[in-house]
Amino acid sequence: MTSIQWTYLIxxxxxxxxxxxxxxxxxxxxxxxxxxxxxxxxxxxxxLSILFFGFMWFEDGxxxxxxxxxxxxxxxxLSMDNIFVxxxxxxxFKIKEENYARxxxxxxxxxxxxxxxxxxxxxxxxxxxxWILYIFGAFLLYTGFKMFTANSDDEFKPEENxxxxxxxxxxxxxxxEPKGRFVIHKHNKTxxxxxxxxxxMLAVTDIIFALDSIPAVFxxxxxxxxxxxxxIFAVLGLRSLFFLLRGAVDKFDYLPQGIAIVLIFIGLKMLxxxxxxxxxxxxxxxxxxxxxxxILYSLYHQKKELPExxxx
Numbered sequence: 001m002t003s004i005q006w007t008y009l010i011x012x013x014x015x016x017x018x019x020x021x022x023x024x025x026x027x028x029x030x031x032x033x034x035x036x037x038x039x040x041x042x043x044x045x046x047x048l049s050i051l052f053f054g055f056m057w058f059e060d061g062x063x064x065x066x067x068x069x070x071x072x073x074x075x076x077x078l079s080m081d082n083i084f085v086x087x088x089x090x091x092x093f094k095i096k097e098e099n100y101a102r103x104x105x106x107x108x109x110x111x112x113x114x115x116x117x118x119x120x121x122x123x124x125x126x127x128x129x130x131w132i133l134y135i136f137g138a139f140l141l142y143t144g145f146k147m148f149t150a151n152s153d154d155e156f157k158p159e160e161n162x163x164x165x166x167x168x169x170x171x172x173x174x175x176x177e178p179k180g181r182f183v184i185h186k187h188n189k190t191x192x193x194x195x196x197x198x199x200x201m202l203a204v205t206d207i208i209f210a211l212d213s214i215p216a217v218f219x220x221x222x223x224x225x226x227x228x229x230x231x232i233f234a235v236l237g238l239r240s241l242f243f244l245l246r247g248a249v250d251k252f253d254y255l256p257q258g259i260a261i262v263l264i265f266i267g268l269k270m271l272x273x274x275x276x277x278x279x280x281x282x283x284x285x286x287x288x289x290x291x292x293x294x295i296l297y298s299l300y301h302q303k304k305e306l307p308e309x310x311x312x
Contacts, residue, residue, distance in 0.1 A: 003059050003060050004060065004225055006059055007055070007056060007059055007060055007225055007229075008225060010052075010055060010059075011052065011225075011228075011229050011232075014048065014052065015232060015236070018045075018048065018236060019109075019236075035243070035244065037243070038240050038241075038242075038243035038244040039244055041237075041239075041240030041243075041244075042237060042240040042241055042244050044240075045233070045236055045237030045240055046237065048233070049072055049233045049237070052068075052229065052233065053065055053068055053069050053072075056068050056229075060225070063280060064221075064223060064225070064226060066280050066281055066284055067220055067221035067223065067226045067280050068221075068226050068229060068230050069284060070220050070221075070280060070283050070284040070287055071216075071217040071220045071221060071226055071227065071230035071231075072230040072233055072234055073284070073287050073288065073291065074213065074216050074217060074220065074230075074262065074266075074287055075213055075217065075230055075231055075233075075234030075235075076234050076237070076241075077255070077258070077259050077262070077287075077291045078209060078212065078213045078216070078259060079209075079234055079235075079238050079241065080241075080245070080252065080255055080259075082205065082206060082209050082238065083238070083241060083242050083245055085205050086104075086202060086205070086242055087242075089198055089201050089202065089205070090198065092159070093194045093197065093198055094194075095194065095195070095198060098180075099178075099180055099195060100242075100243070101239065101243075102180075103195055103198050103199055103202070104202070104238075104239040104242060105239060106199050107198070107199050107202030107203050107206070108202075108206075108235055108236070108238055108239055110199070110202075110203035110206075111202070111203055111206035111207075111210075111235050111238075112232055112235055112236075114203065114206070114207050114210070115206075115210055115214070115231050115232070115235065116228070116232075118207075118210055118214055119214060119224070119227050119228055119231060122214060122215075122218060122227070123222075123224050123227070126218065126222055133218065133219075133222075133270055133273070134270070134271060136215035136218055136219060136267075136270060137219065137266075137267045137268070137269075137270030137271040138267065138271065139215055139267070140212075140215055140216055140219060140263050140264070140266055140267030140270065141263075141264055141267035141268065141271070142267075143212050143260075143263055143267075144260045144261070144262075144263035144264035144267060145260070145264065147256055147257075147259060147260035147263065148256075148257055148260035148261070148264070150256065161201055161204070161205075162204070163197075163200050163201050163204040164197065164201060167192065167197055167200060171192055172189060172190065172191045172192060173191060173192050173193075173197065174186075174191040174192070174193060175194065176191075176193070178193035178194055178195045180195075181193055181195070182195050182196045182199070183196065206235070210231075212263070213231070214227070214231065216262075216263060216266050217230055217231065219266040219267070219269060219270040220266065220280065220283055221280065252294075252295060252298045252299075253298050253301060254294045254295075254297050254298045254301065255291070255294050255295060255298060257294055258290045258291050258293060258294025258295070259290075259291070259294075261290045261294075262286065262287050262290045262291065265283075265286050265290075266283065269283065
């Protein structure tokens with residue numbers, strides 16, 4: 001077997017074992033996930049990603065490993081916006097906290113399946129039409145500028161979501177208390193509960209975010225092994241990150257600007273690739289500095305405003 005084939009095999013084994021572990025220990029029915037548990041889960045997923053990074057370093061070489069870590073950090077940062085939208089969806093449908101873990105797990109499994117399909121299509125398109133990378137670069141530039149200048153008052157509205165309106169119009173949906181069920185049978189008919197609506201909306205939301213994140217990863221590396229593994233590892237840790245950050249998302253006010261700068265940089269890097277080659281470690285440094293800087297500035301900004309809030 002080649003080194004890449006070994007990497008795929010180890011990755012597949014790790015993901016399957018991790019999902020079984022997740023299903024068995026992290027998704028106990030009707031059990032709330034505490035901050036402490038979420039912290040340990042996040043450490044587990046991040047640690048697993050770092051171990052895989054080390055494996056790739058020895059098996060596939062430093063450049064592939066650094067590409068993986070750069071793409072992983074990019075995906076992880078973009079998932080912060082995902083989490084904010086997830087919180088709004090759960091609040092809108094008034095989902096009970098004990099159902100969060102199972103709903104998130106199913107939504108994330110669907111996200112993994114859809115991302116694998118998108119990545120496969122992207123790999124085929126790039127192999128057939130290499131110029132499509134310039135379209136990706138232009139799209140990332142547009143997305144970055146749009147994110148940087150976005151109005152903070154523009155809030156995601158679940159009731160206006162396409163999936164929500166489609167399911168309410170063409171499927172049998174009930175607002176009856178689900179009691180942990182995804183479907184309810186009554187009057188010889190089957191109805192979808194709000195839990196099913198939330199699962200579909202989580203998957204659709206991730207698909208929308210993937211339209212930004214997957215081109216960004218292709219800008220870092222066109223190696224399918226890097227794109228697949230970085231995406232899946234980032235998505236696997238999404239649920240624990242949700243529980244860890246759901247009470248603190250509003251403290252990272254300037255993270256979107258940090259992400260936007262990274263997207264603009266990667267878009268420019270992709271468009272300028274024909275004229276100048278920027279080493280992958282430079283991309284990693286830019287990603288770490290922009291994301292770390294925006295998080296630290298957000299925290300400092302919050303602390304700086306705290307005395308004014310107290311005076312009021």
